[in-house]
Amino acid sequence: MDKWDPECRDKVEQFKHSNKDFLSNPLIKEFLADEEHYELFTEAVCSPCDEVQERINEKFKEFYFRIRFISYVSSTLYFHGINLDKKIRKHDQRFPLQLDQPINNESETTLKELIEYKENDSIDSGDVLDFISDPVLYKAIKSLTNNQQDILSLAYVKGLKDVEIAALLKKTQQAVSKSRKKALNTLKSILLKSDEEKEL
DNA sequence: GCACAACCCTATCCTGAAGG
DNA sequence: CCTTCAGGATAGGGTTGTGC
Secondary structure, X not given: OOOOOHHHHHHHHHHHHHOHHHHOOHHHHHHHHOHHHHHHHHHHHHOOOHHHHHHHHHHHHHHHHHHHHHHHHHHHHHHHHHHXXXXXXXXXXXXXXXXXXXXXXXXXOEHXXXXXHHHOOOOOOOOHHHHOOOHXXXXXXHOOOHHXXXXXXXXXXXXXXXXXXXXXXXXXXXXXXXXXXXXXXHHXXXXXXXXXXXXX
16 A cells, blocks of 8 residues: 655655666665665655754665665675785695695596595585685684584585585584584674784 | 584573571 | 572574474
8 A cells, every 4th residue: 555645745856857877876875775765765755854954864874874884895805805815825836745636647637635535525624724824804703602613624624515514424404504604604703803903 | 524503401600689 | 608490581493383
């Protein structure tokens, strides 16, 4: 049921028409996609007053902060990932291990691959902490439970899927997913807290 | 393949009361 | 005053069922 009268709807349509460009902005679109925001917007167009203006401004501030916060966290994790990958590659390039050499001239198989194959995916190898040089991130990962560290290592060092990790740890996929998510959230909050402290 | 909701169990920590 | 114990809060981790 529509609680707005036809005159109001006309006003809204008119506003939309004369502010096409503004309303096509993805941020504004996303903001108005929320039912509560759209109702406020309609109210502001139909019966403009300071109080409504104030409310919609507050809502937009909240919305904008949330968007920026999510974007910041995502990019922090993304760049941590990129930097980690760069460091690993640089390290591997600079210090090629004997184990990374092919076992003979005819074969591309390395000694490392051979050992890994024989050990049949030992859980203990490939600790995620071995790849961390950032002290804050290192400390953050250290603060996780052993189970969470194991899952992160298997997921991001060995590149295993949740189902594969679940099979290795004798748990369900959902339990692995939940623990991994929980671990990432813990890391996020620790990194954010650390950044905030730096800014002060 | 993954995430989420709902619910449950267990371990740990904190707090306040009771007893020696 | 110290120790012990019970009860509540919290966090980690488990499951099934379900949706994207």
